[in-house]
Amino acid sequence: MAENDRREHMRTAMSAKVKVVHESLGEFIFSTRDISDGGVFIVVDVEPFAPQIGDRVTVQVQGLPVPAPVLDMVVVRKTNDGYGLQFDQNGD
Template sequence: MSKEKRKHIRTPFACRIKIVHDSIGELLVKTRDISDGGVFVVLEPEQIPPVGTVVAGQVQGLMDDAPVLQMEVVRVEPVGVGLRFVHDD
């Protein structure tokens, strides 16, 4: 039986995202993959915020006024973090 908990299929996708949080400042990072539920971003180990941290994120370079989204750190790996889109339902 698979231990896979993901609800959404991940798609390899590389773009730049600006993420902002008081603990890490403002960073321009690269994505590794994306799904309907979130995105994985590549970070240096010293830049990785702890699980549960909510950051603001905005795609860069694809459109002039991309929306700013709230995203929660849900998974930490040596090369980056998995971010879940936070929805205001």
């Protein structure tokens, strides 16, 4: 990893559709770019989705033969093409 890369977990490229629900912004479907033991990066291009760092969301993988679990996550990073979400260890 680069010297200025503060990531704790190795990223794995993964494209999947996920439903992201934000309490005040609503429900959205996005694609993932990568996933790690710590979280996931969602690609946001034209959707009006603009959460603040620290906002809590729920995320659920879509398109599986059975419903995936709904995971609590926190917005931890914003880039030009999306958001980094971290698994919420508190789960409250």
